[in-house]
Amino acid sequence: MCGYWAAAPALALGLAVCGALPAAGQMGKPSQAPQQTKDGQTAPAEKPPVSKEEEDAYKAFFALTGQQNTEVISQGEGFLSKYPTSRYRSSVYSRLVTAYLNTKQPAQVVATGEKAIAENPDNVDVLALVSTVIPRTVDPRSLDADQKLGEAEKFARHAIEVINNVPKPEGATDEQFAAAKNEKLGLAHYGLGLVNYMRGNSAASVEELDQASKLDPTPDPLLFYLLGAGDMKLQKYPDAQAAFEHCAQAQWDPQWQGRCKQGAQEAKAKQAAAAPAKP
Secondary structure (H helix, E strand, C coil): CCCCCCCCCCCCCCCCCCCCCCHHHCCCCCCCCCEECCCCCEECCCCCCCCHHHHHHHHHHHHCCCCCHHHHHHHHHHHHHHCCCCCCHHHHHHHHHHHHHHCCCHHHHHHHHHHHHHHCCCCHHHHHHHHHHHHHHCCCCCCCHHHHHHHHHHHHHHHHHHHCCCCCCCCCCHHHHHHHHHHHHHHHHHHHHHHHHHHCCHHHHHHHHHHHHHHCCCCCHHHHHHHHHHHHHCCCHHHHHHHHHHHHHCCCCHHHHHHHHHHHHHHHHHHHHHCCCCC
């Protein structure tokens, strides 16, 4: 991942969104509802007409830079309010998800992400991202915890399914395509790791987090903390020490760095205690 942000009712997670995967997961897919023909077959829906005013508003919205998050949110929500049936609402929702992420509003990330997914169920960027944000909003003691974690798991697994079937776009090299796919796959596996962490399934969580760390070129430092915590529960002390040392060396929240250093020391001590005595 290309950065992180912390703020979480349930987990203080780091996260960032880099480039979008093209083709099936492309964020800018226009919204269209399928229609039935007389013979019962599905026909392409007619695109809603676009006025010059709407077109200009859409162009102005996407002219905003990635640093203008407040303006993106204001203009995006205003656009959707003014043009609720716009063919562009899918891509507007998708960009709003990123803006809410960057302004540390996880509840809005989830709510807007669900709308984006309803418009485009194969939007891998939003599917993977939301699967990592939902677990941080979950109180494990709440009555709907299992339902929310199940939704996050569904999003992550569907993202993986779609990514693995995305055709390589024309003009992209094999290396570029593999890198884009791996980044998104890493995010989706991270989501599954977080879901299993919240469920208390250490073995499944470690498996998914380990896979995410190998796929994503710049993993979230917190991934390694959670990986270390899971390895400790599984009594895999050398692996836990390595994971904790990784997150301790990352440039991120000093408090979490301290926890990572303490975890590495505890894992080292546990490993020493478990080692057979020399004759």
